[in-house]
Structure formats: structure tokens, C-alpha cells
Amino acid sequence: MANPIVTFKTSKGDISIEVFEDNVPITAANFLEYVKLGFYDGTIFHRVIPGFVIQGGGFAPGMEQKKTRAPIVNEASKAPPNARGTLSMARTSVPDSATSQFFINLVDNKSLDYRGPGAGAGYCVFGRVTEGLDVVDAIAQVKTGRRPPHADVPVEDVVLISAKVV
Numbered sequence: 408m409a410n411p412i413v414t415f416k417t418s419k420g421d422i423s424i425e426v427f428e429d430n431v432p433i434t435a436a437n438f439l440e441y442v443k444l445g446f447y448d449g450t451i452f453h454r455v456i457p458g459f460v461i462q463g464g465g466f467a468p469g470m471e472q473k474k475t476r477a478p479i480v481n482e483a484s485k486a487p488p489n490a491r492g493t494l495s496m497a498r499t500s501v502p503d504s505a506t507s508q509f510f511i512n513l514v515d516n517k518s519l520d521y522r523g524p525g526a527g528a529g530y531c532v533f534g535r536v537t538e539g540l541d542v543v544d545a546i547a548q549v550k551t552g553r554r555p556p557h558a559d560v561p562v563e564d565v566v567l568i569s570a571k572v573v
Contacts, residue, residue, distance in 0.1 A: 411435075412537070412573050413442055417452075418566040419546050422511075422539035423573075424494060427532070431482040434496055434505070434533040439572060441507050446473065447570040452546055454510070454559045461546050462497055462510040468564045470554050475506035483521040483529035490515050492543070494534040502528035511536065513547050 410429060415422040428435040441447060447464055450473065454462035466472055481502040489495055489512050496505035502525075510530075512519075521529030536543060546565050554560045 411439060413439070413534070413570055414573050415447075415539075415570050416568040417542060417546070418564070418568065420539060420542035422542050423537045424534045425537050426534045427487070431486050431531055431533050433479055434482050434486075434531050437476075437479045437505075438496075438509065438533055440476075442570045442572055445569075446507060447567050450567045452561060452565040452567065453557065455547060455549055455551050455561055455565070456513075456559050457547050458514055459516065460510040460512055461543060462508060463567055464497070465506075465508040468566065470557060470560065473507070478504045478506050481505065481528055481531055482533075483531040486521065486529075486532040488515070488517065489519040489530060489532055490535075492536040492540050493532045494536070495519065495530040495532045498530065505531065509533075511543050513543070 411426045413424045426435045452461050452463040453466040493512050494509050497508035497510050498505040519530040550562045551559045552562050
């Protein structure tokens with residue numbers, strides 16, 4: 408059975424994502440549930456670090472943090488590598504703390520891969536960009552600044568207008 412495809416309509420263009428339901432079922436189901444609930448609609452890419460990642464999925468315009476569901480278990484040990492164009496779950500320093508936030512890898516980020524339990528728990532890759540990597544790269548080029556306590560915040564909001572399973 409084919410993996411689900413999600414389309415992000417953003418203020419910079421469309422991005423299509425294959426969601427790895429086969430590799431990381433808990434993480435995939437969590438992301439797809441947020442998509443189906445419309446949670447991501449109207450959120451912003453709140454962290455942009457050229458040569459590293461673009462991150463979204465947790466803030467409305469004005470850096471207003473959205474309320475999330477409970478955190479999920481980290482499946483990074485079963486996930487593919489954090490390669491350019493893959494999507495991973497963002498989390499705190501606690502391995503099993505991912506909720507709604509995700510990032511798209513702009514380069515191969517081997518340092519984010521699973522290396523073992525504890526500090527090496529890694530970041531779980533749950534999908535990959537199949538179309539729209541040029542849009543991802545365009546987002547990576549926006550001017551950023553500080554919105555204390557946050558750094559690397561786009562000066563002009565980059566909005567994830569809608570996320571839909573196609």
C-alpha cells in the first residue's frame with residue numbers, strides 16, 4: 408500500500424510530502440491526525456536556519472504558541488536518516504517530547520540521526536518532500552531576526568495556509 412501524501416499550501420508555494428506510515432507508524436499517525444484536524448492551517452514557519460532546517464507546526468502569526476496533544480514516543484531508531492528534503496519531528500532535549508512541530512532538513516544532517524538511547528536518541532524522520540523542494544529552499548532564504556525569546560524567526564511571516572492529505 409502506498410504511503411499517504413500531504414500537500415502544504417504555503418505563502419511561498421506548494422510542497423508535497425510522502426509520509427512514512429510504513430517505517431514510523433506512531434509518528435506518521437500523529438502528524439496525519441494534526442493535518443486532518445486542520446491544526447497546521449494558518450501556522451507559520453517560525454524558525455529558519457539556512458544550511459540547516461526550516462521549522463513549523465507550532466505557532467500562529469505573532470509567535471502565538473498553539474496548544475498540542477500529548478507527546479509521542481520517539482521512533483528515530485526505526486527512521487531513515489535526516490537527509491536533505493526529509494521531515495522530522497522537532498522536540499525538546501527529552502527524546503519522547505515531540506508533539507506537532509516538525510522541521511524540513513535543508514542539508515544532510517547526520518548529527519540529528521539516531522545513535523543510541525538517551526542523548527543519541529535522534530530526531531525521527533517521518534516523511535520526505537516529493538515536490539516543492541524549490542519552495543523549501545525559497546523559505547530558507549527569507550530574512551530572519553529575533554522575537555525574544557526566539558531567534559531565527561522570519562521577519563515577514565511565512566504562512567502554512569493549509570495542510571491536506573491528497
